Amino acid sequence: MPRAVAPTPARPAGRDARPAGDRAEKHRPMVRFDTVTRRFADVTAVDRLGLDIREGEFFALLGPSGCGKTTLLRMLAGFERPDDGRILLAGEDIAAVPPWQRPVNMMFQSYALFPHLTVAGNIAFGLKQERLPRPEIDARVAEMLRLVRLEGLGGRRPHQLSGGQRQRVALARALAKHPKVLLLDEPLAALDKKLREETQFELMALQERLATTFVIVTHDQEEAMTMADRIGVMNHGRLAQVGTPAEIYEQPRSRWVAGFIGDVNLIDGTVAAIASDGIEIADAAGRRFRAAGAPPVQTGDAVTLAVRPEKFAVATGADAAGADVAGAAPVNSVAGKVADIGYLGDISVYKVRLDDGTVLKASVTNAHRHTTPAIGWDDTVRLSFPPAAAAVLTE
Amino acid sequence: MPDVTDRRTSPGERLIVALPYLWLVAFFLVPFLIVGRISLSQTAIAQPPYTPVLDLSAGLSGIADFVRALSTETYGLIASDDLYLFSYLKSLQVALVSTAILLVIGLPIAHAMARAPARLQPLLVVAVMLPFWTSFLIRIYAWMTILQHDGLLNQALLALGLVDTPPVWLATDTAVIIGIVYSYLPFMVLPLYASLQKLDETLMEAAADLGCPRWKSFWLVTVPLILPGVGAGCLLCMIPIVGEFVIPDLLGSSETMMIGQTLWTEFFSNKDWPVASAIAVVLLVLLVGPIAGYEALQSRQIREGR
Structure with a gap:
């Protein structure tokens, strides 16, 4: 749960010091939501939403539960189709592309590890779909295990791992295919507080090293502030504000945003x-x-x-x-x-x-x-x- | 977990735990011992129609005479006569073919049920079990009228122009298999449905996300994960089908006898209780193998915690 009290000056909020904006401004947006709408029965989960996510940035979708942030992420992965509007990935409209052909990968909130496969089997799953040669798959799996510091655990089954280790397997599996965009759906929600804070910094370091575009969905404002270059605050299917953590904290656009963040x-x-x-x-x-x-x-x-x-x-x-x-x-x-x-x-x-x-x-x-x-x-x-x-x- | 072993159990609690065991002893173990004992006897024109008969009034020597008179002769007879071997093989063949067909039909049904809207699913389960509300015999008799020469099936085939002359269905293996597949379908569908329904839907999404089209994720993720359900469904169908008597008796021919019919003939027509009992014992021994194998598989899965 987010703390009742906002970060104080003693704990600098976010990575506002990083010149993320300057670096990314030169590029076209990696992801563009163009007046996207998604309705479920009588609820409009995403309402005429427009958003650009830049290449190589760590973007957080933050909002209370039911605000549509997960639906937005699932539309990017291809599990939901927009009722209206367009989603562009690297400039291409991906409406007709099924999830298994999209160059994005998702890390699921429940991790969704395959229980019948080993850790290595889970990480290799996506690579096998690309019909890569066996030695290359093995090399990539070893690389991923090293990346998430799970060397030596490749032969284990998911049920033999701790929660934190499972989280890292899910991360390695999603990163193994070198996606253009990594989607993270509440990736730290299942971890205890201390492990969650450690993992936040690990994810940031990893993102910086790989320079992959990360889009994370979270309801935890501290998590979003800590990790993200920019945050999109969502409410009732719309973006209430998009900006750096400092902008959102220091210059909220509305009473709602001011009250939601801190x-x-x-x-x-x-x-x-x-x-x-x-x-x-x-x-x-x-x-x-x-x-x-x-x-x-x-x-x-x-x-x-x-x-x-x-x-x-x-x-x-x-x-x-x-x-x-x-x-x-x-x-x-x-x-x-x-x-x-x-x-x-x-x-x-x-x-x-x-x-x-x-x-x-x-x-x-x-x-x-x-x-x-x-x-x-x-x-x-x-x-x-x-x-x-x-x-x-x-x- | 609290240690329950050192807790004192009252007589009442012990009785409750013992009840199922007492039930098994009284209605499974004792009858089985009686059947086993008859299988070691010889047929006789007497009441009961076999010897030896245990004479407790003769005391210990009576018991000794009884044990000496038991023989494995009937088992030798079963082994030497091809009739019994063919009967077993026929049963096994029918059971395997029927189970394979049941799996092919049952899997899509169970899959569709598990994917149906949640509020519709209880209704579908009831629909699968609905045939049980009608007497089993009546349903098999209904199949006799459907499969007879001028029955519904041939009328339909002729009307659709699929055949020129009506084929013979009744008294064939095909009719037996149709009847068996129809009767046992719920026993295949329900275990499959149970394991498919448990399946985490996000695993399919994860597979799709990692580049797996739907048909492929079915083979790579769904099938491995529902294997216990497939095993349960197949064994639940195959084991009773091997011993099936009523369906082959009503829909099959008298030439190709399944082991249940052979047993019935030995018992009621030939009045040969020892051979009939020996057939039953051999059948049980043959079926214990797959049952034990399945149990081992399941307990391993429980240990691994899935």
């Missing part, structure tokens, strides 16, 4: 003033907030200010009242009482109740070991954030 404080208000360096927002209680880098809005528009818990600076004691005493109008600063404290080890989460009853969530990295908590219940604290730390949402 924790967020949403403050409703109207645009009170527009300046060159940002806008000023007034909420129902008359508080004023400043935000930098807002989307195009006009004075009087209803907007929502999204502030992540870790963006708040939490001041206690004299500092909590300080700003008011100084006489200057406090910018993006509110005072309240601590109503709840959650200690998570690496961070602590504080729920702060303002005068009008609004509760804001703030998280603080526990950089020091302390025997007595610095902030206690009912303490008066002051939360403040710089204008650039808040995102303005219009949807």
Whole structure:
């Protein structure tokens, strides 16, 4: 399950530092969904969806269960046919290509290893369909076993392996045919937390080495943030937002995305003033907030200010009242009482109740070991954030 | 797992565990011993029609006389007369041919059932078992009217212009095999359906994903995985077909006798209980082999945990 609290600055989110965009921009899209629709009886699983996935990128489809992400993946594999729209693979429309002729391979959530075949037999299965010569198959199987560090286990049957080993066999089997795109359907869902985190980094290293396009489906936002170059957040069969993990986290496009990815404080208000360096927002209680880098809005528009818990600076004691005493109008600063404290080890989460009853969530990295908590219940604290730390949402 | 062996069992619990064994002893082992003992006797014009008869009133010497009088003569007779050998071979041939046909017909039916919408499947299972609601004998008699000279089958063949003169069906091996295949189809379809239904559908998708067209994944994935079901279905049909009596008696000819008919003749016409019993014992010994082999196969599969 995803943690309730979003990655904090102590744990840098995603691989936003990598120039994945620059590298891939030169190429045509490896996969293109062109207004694809797929209906089941009375449900529209995928609704007029358009998406480009670049060559060599690690792309994550992220969304709650039932959002259509698995259907999208299965259409790419060929197990489902779109009712409408086109799917292009390396520029070719693959509507008429059956799954067994598509140059993509899938790693199934249940692994779907053949129980009657050995590990080596499973990995060789796809290669045998290509009628490769025996020595070449053997060499490729050995290479794959080495790649997923299962040397010496080629003779085992799937039921003789641990969950983690089975996962690696499934990965090796899907990679053995050198697919143009590797599809991963919740590949880590069956592993325990610790193994899952290790495997995330292994998958990233593997993807970087092979430079194969990976498309992963997951409901785990931390998993998507950690591994993917870009994330497509899906809801109700549509893409709510596509972007790098940092873009999606720091500049969510809608209230839904902001709430789905990580924790967020949403403050409703109207645009009170527009300046060159940002806008000023007034909420129902008359508080004023400043935000930098807002989307195009006009004075009087209803907007929502999204502030992540870790963006708040939490001041206690004299500092909590300080700003008011100084006489200057406090910018993006509110005072309240601590109503709840959650200690998570690496961070602590504080729920702060303002005068009008609004509760804001703030998280603080526990950089020091302390025997007595610095902030206690009912303490008066002051939360403040710089204008650039808040995102303005219009949807 | 908790250790259950050291738990104390009450007499009631022991009785419950013992019940099936008592049942097997009373209704399987004891009758088999009686049949075995008769097979070692000689026929006699008496009541019962064989000797020796155990005389318990003579005490220990009576038992000794009884044991001395037992002989394996009947088995020698069965081995020496080709009639019995041919009867066994005929039964085996009919059983093998019928089972092969049953498999060829049963597999597509079971496959279609397993692929049908989930809510339809219980209905299809009932449909397969529906013939059981009618008496077995009536259904075989119905086949007699269908297969007779001016029966439904010949009428249909003539009407379709497939034959000019109506062929003879009744009293042929073909008629026997038709009757057997019809009667035993549920016993083939249901085990096949059970193993096909258990099959993980994503395995087929995985095979397709790895470059395997559907017909090929059926042979490379489905068939190996349903082999236990195929074995169960084949043995479930073959074993009783070997000993089948009613169908060949009603639909077959008197010239090619299956072992069940030979046994019946020995018992009721020739009043030769010892030979009839010996035939039954030999048949059982012949069939124990495949049954044991199948059991070994299954227990190995259970150990491997699939």
